[in-house]
Amino acid sequence: xxxxxxxxxxxxxxxxxxxxxxxxxxEEAVVVVEYQYRISGIVRLADEPLGGVxxxxxxxxxxxxxxxxxxxRWVVGVPERGEYTVTLxxxxxxxxxxxxxxxxxQPNVRTITVGQSGSAVANFFIGQGERNTTSLFDQVIERVxxxxxFGLLLALAAxxxxxxxxTTGLSNFAHAELVxxxxxxxxxxxxxxxxxIWVAIPMALVLSAALGYLNDAALWKPLRxxxxxxIPMMIVSIGLSLAVRYxxxxxxxxxxxxxxxxxxxxxxxxxxxLSWIDIGSMALSVVVLLAVAYFLLRTRIGKATRAVSDNPAxxxxxxxxxxxxxxxxxxxxxxxxxxxxxxxxxxxxxxxxDMGFQILLLTFAAVTLGGLGTAFGxxxxxxxxxxFVELSTLIIPxxxxxxxxxxxxxxxxxxxxxxxxxxxERIG
Numbered sequence: 001x002x003x004x005x006x007x008x009x010x011x012x013x014x015x016x017x018x019x020x021x022x023x024x025x026x027e028e029a030v031v032v033v034e035y036q037y038r039i040s041g042i043v044r045l046a047d048e049p050l051g052g053v054x055x056x057x058x059x060x061x062x063x064x065x066x067x068x069x070x071x072x073r074w075v076v077g078v079p080e081r082g083e084y085t086v087t088l089x090x091x092x093x094x095x096x097x098x099x100x101x102x103x104x105x106q107p108n109v110r111t112i113t114v115g116q117s118g119s120a121v122a123n124f125f126i127g128q129g130e131r132n133t134t135s136l137f138d139q140v141i142e143r144v145x146x147x148x149x150f151g152l153l154l155a156l157a158a159x160x161x162x163x164x165x166x167t168t169g170l171s172n173f174a175h176a177e178l179v180x181x182x183x184x185x186x187x188x189x190x191x192x193x194x195x196x197i198w199v200a201i202p203m204a205l206v207l208s209a210a211l212g213y214l215n216d217a218a219l220w221k222p223l224r225x226x227x228x229x230x231i232p233m234m235i236v237s238i239g240l241s242l243a244v245r246y247x248x249x250x251x252x253x254x255x256x257x258x259x260x261x262x263x264x265x266x267x268x269x270x271x272x273x274l275s276w277i278d279i280g281s282m283a284l285s286v287v288v289l290l291a292v293a294y295f296l297l298r299t300r301i302g303k304a305t306r307a308v309s310d311n312p313a314x315x316x317x318x319x320x321x322x323x324x325x326x327x328x329x330x331x332x333x334x335x336x337x338x339x340x341x342x343x344x345x346x347x348x349x350x351x352x353x354d355m356g357f358q359i360l361l362l363t364f365a366a367v368t369l370g371g372l373g374t375a376f377g378x379x380x381x382x383x384x385x386x387x388f389v390e391l392s393t394l395i396i397p398x399x400x401x402x403x404x405x406x407x408x409x410x411x412x413x414x415x416x417x418x419x420x421x422x423x424x425e426r427i428g
Contacts, residue, residue, distance in 0.1 A: 035077030036256035036350060037114045039084060041122040042138070042273070043068045045097060049270065050126070054092040059084035067092075071270035075263065078114060086110040086122040099126050115400070118348060136394075142273040143390040149278055149347060151386020152285035154359060156340035158366040158378035159292060160212075160333030166309030166373030167322075167329050170220065171234045174241040175337060175363065178215075179356030180248060182208045182338025183259075183345040187252075190260050197260045205338050212334020216327055241357070249353040256350035259342070263349055281343045288339065289379060292332075296375055301328060309373055362389070362402060365409045371422025380420055384408070 039057055043050045049072030057064050057076050060083075066074040078084060088108040090098055099108040110122040123138065161175045185204035190197040219240070223233055261267065267276045296302040307315040308325045316322045337356075344359065345351045366385045370377025385405050392404040412420070 035079045036118065036352065037078045037081060038075060038119045038349070039078055039086065039112065039114065039122060040073070040075035040119070040273075041086070041110075041124065042072045043074070043088065043124045043126070044072045045094075045126045049073075050093065050097075052092060053124075054089040055122075055124075056087045056089065057084055058087070069266075069268070071268055073268050073270070073273075077263075081114045081118070083111060083113050084120070086112060088124050093126070097126060099124065138272060139394060140391070143394060144387070145272055145274055145278065147387035147390035148383070149282050149386075150390060151383040152282055152289070153340050153343040153347060154362060154366055154386050155289060155379045155382035156285060156336045156343070157356075157359070157363045158370070158382045159289075159375045160336040160340075161363055162367045162370070162373060162375055162378035163305065163309070163329045164333050165367065166375075167305065167312070167326050168220065168224070169230050170237065171230075171364075173234070173237045173360065174215075174244065175333070176356035176360040177241055177244040177248070178208065178212065178334050178337035179341040179344065179359070179363075180245070180353065181211055181356075182341030183351040183355055184248065184252065184341075185338065186259055186342045186345065187257055187351045191257065201339075201342055204342060205335050208338025208341075209331045209335040212330040212332070212337070213327065215334070216330035220330075221323065221326075245354055245357060252351075252353050254353065256348075256352045258350055259345050262346050277346050281346060284339075285343065288336070292336070292375065295332075301325070305329060362405060365406055369409050369412055369419055371419030374419070374421050377419055377421035384420075 041055075043053045043055075049068075049070065051068050051070040051072065053068040053072075053074075055066045055068065055074055057066065057078065059078070060080060062079055064076050064078070066076045068074045086109070088099060090108050093099075108124070110124070112120040112122050114120045121139070121142075125138070157175065157179050160178075161172060164170055164172055164175070182204055185207050186197070186200055189195045189200035189203050193200075195203070219236075220233070223236070228236075261277070269275060269279070294302075296306060304315065304320045304325050305328070307318070307320060308322055312322055315325075341356060344355060348355070362385055363382075366381035367378045368381070369384060370379065370381030385408075388408055389401045389405045392401045396404055416422075
């Protein structure tokens with residue numbers, strides 16, 4: 001009943017049409033169109049950002065214009081994946097400056113592809129000589145920061161999934177819907193109801209933790225008591241994932257909606273694509289991960305959790321209430337997944353009905369790469385996956401970067417089947 005009630009309220013904003021909005025002052029307007037996919041970039045002359053430069057994005061019958069802000073950054077939304085052409089209007093450049101590149105027939109035009117990730121970058125570094133070197137360096141540093149940010153938010157989801165597997169043996173494919181739930185609740189409270197986001201996020205996390213508790217109390221605990229095998233339970237989780245995902249779609253529709261200030265370019269630091277939201281996201285992730293580490297290593301319940309994960313039968317024989325530990329793990333997994341969903345909504349940016357499913361395979365890859373059932377292994381695996389996903393776009397097309405991450409997973413497991421921090425006795 002709680003789930004139905006809070007999710008139903010989302011219908012109030014589901015029909016709201018996507019709108020274009022001008023962000024920033026009139027003289028440094030950056031046009032942001034609220035579509036699901038995003039194209040962004042920087043206009044810079046050597047180390048000096050160029051503001052007020054017009055850019056035109058076209059593709060698939062769609063056309064939109066943007067103007068770079070004072071820090072040189074711009075961003076637009078596009079309605080679908082595919083190939084787009086970004087044209088810099090040289091008439092809007094300062095007098096005496098032109099885009100020059102002997103390697104390009106039209107140096108003021110970029111052809112980019114919005115792939116599976118839902119975003120693409122088209123940078124214009126103007127000037128001869130150091131242009132290409134600067135461009136590559138800036139892209140590498142920006143990808144490193146993006147990879148760290150993505151890896152940390154992925155770790156929040158992966159740790160919860162790993163703890164559930166460690167204590168119950170369940171590979172929970174419905175974990176993706178816990179991630180989505182966090183984003184939807186933040187959207188409900190922060191955008192639709194207009195509650196300040198610093199209040200909306202804790203409210204969303206409380207409901208996410210409650211949903212984790214409800215998952216175990218209403219479904220998984222009864223199945224465990226009936227002695228249902230792990231394979232049937234995994235199949236149940238797949239069915240639950242599909243059912244809940246399409247319930248989300250019924251209530252919120254197929255559009256992507258934004259959390260407060262998710263696309264606000266005035267929060268940009270002007271430093272390799274970082275914004276204050278990115279800094280806050282990474283700082284919050286680190287604090288939460290440190291708190292989880294302290295819980296597992298220093299608290300009595302945390303030590304009991306690790307004991308149950310190592311050997312449930314021995315833990316029960318030692319007087320540990322295994323059901324209570326599992327219940328706490330589910331609550332923690334729900335809260336961590338919910339926070340991951342909120343940060344993922346700001347990273348993408350946007351909240352949609354299938355946002356958790358989009359990173360489900362990467363979450364499983366992080367857990368498997370780090371070592372099944374180990375929280376710290378999930379953290380290491382998530383950071384590796386996040387970094388590789390972002391850095392790989394410098395070499396391979398952006399719509400193949402998730403495939404590359406899964407390929408790395410296969411290669412590592414061929415060398416170390418138990419994962420990076422897993423133990424050999426867990427295999428077999």
